[in-house]
């Protein structure tokens with residue numbers, strides 16, 4: 001029964017027949033009627049979504065076991081690299097026919113962000129599918145869909161008997177949602193990573209509510225800055241001079257004025273996208289012990305996201321001068337400071353981009369190349385010289401990552417499998433680069 005229906009689904013997803021139903025309202029036409037009719041790729045996706053890899057205590061063991069089983073089913077080798085105690089990077093490899101060429105790295109993270117269960121319409125770890133075909137789950141968009149799409153695209157291509165010159169590695173990494181410090185940041189420094197000889201990587205992007213697909217070619221640099229102001233303490237009833245609060249207020253005003261300037265720059269230029277300007281938010285205020293005690297120390301924490309074209313040395317000097325202008329005893333420290341922003345070229349001088357965008361053009365997909373406003377594991381890959389694109393093939397889909405009721409329509413998910421089924425042959429067949437001959 002399932003086999004017969006699978007055949008039907010595969011024909012629907014065949015080459016050049018991608019999503020023949022154009023408007024979003026036609027999603028329901030590709031919806032399964034009941035569990036017995038569900039596409040097996042969707043069933044696999046829902047199984048993966050049920051694994052509780054939720055921060056701050058992800059069940060990584062269950063995810064790794066799931067991936068090992070996928071490797072077994074697909075006939076792929078599976079390597080486990082423990083980059084820190086309990087933090088395993090799982091690598092599934094489909095060898096290419098020409099081992100002298102660099103490889104394609106398909107990256108996804110296994111962890112997901114926490115939920116506020118009371119705000120969800122369905123249990124976020126049940127992977128409930130409603131009658132229209134929407135799958136509700138934490139990780140449905142970010143980014144368990146992509147892990148399964150990679151696996152299912154590879155499975156289809158292998159079943160069809162394809163082989164490509166370049167090796168394809170699928171890396172499944174932990175810890176991304178808390179910064180990747182125990183995941184990709186360590187992995188790229190390991191000999192096991194060097195051995196992969198990654199020439200190009202795909203990683204996560206973002207859903208796009210329009211007909212177009214977002215693709216990230218760079219990221220803003222996260223700078224988390226804590227400003228500490230010290231001043232004269234005393235009784236809350238007095239006019240004390242040189243207080244910590246007064247000086248902190250000055251710095252906060254300078255930074256919020258800068259925020260306003262960047263916001264206006266974004267608003268007034270329709271060619272600029274959010275990732276192209278520097279953003280900042282005041283995210284923490286700390287200090288004080290009682291209403292009537294003027295504290296000697298107060299601090300403010302900011303989440304800066306610095307655009308990739310900003311001179312970082314000059315930007316740090318700007319921070320310094322805002323603090324100095326506020327008075328004596330105002331200092332800053334970094335909670336996070338990324339200083340290696342890289343841009344993956346999006347013109348035909350980059351053969352990886354030519355292959356990626358060429359497939360999208362053939363499939364009639366409109367791309368919106370942008371700078372990622374947030375930070376993903378792509379930054380670690382680009383920093384070690386691997387060009388990377390952030391791509392989550394979800395158009396006509398509201399951006400619901402990290403949100404309540406994160407969900408993805410099964411037809412969009414399946415179309416994503418089709419898209420990778422076309423992308424992988426092109427990327428894994430990019431001819432030898434000058435550096436490889």
Ligand SMILES: CSCC[C@H](NC(C)=O)C(=O)O
Nearest residue numbers: 177178179222336374375376
């Ligand atoms: C800077 S480490 C934290 C990483 C996190 N990534 C995402 C995608 O939300 C962020 O940008 O805040």
Ligand SMILES: [Zn+2]
Nearest residue numbers: 109142143204
């Ligand atoms: Zn993510």
Ligand SMILES: [Zn+2]
Nearest residue numbers: 113142177401
């Ligand atoms: Zn995330």
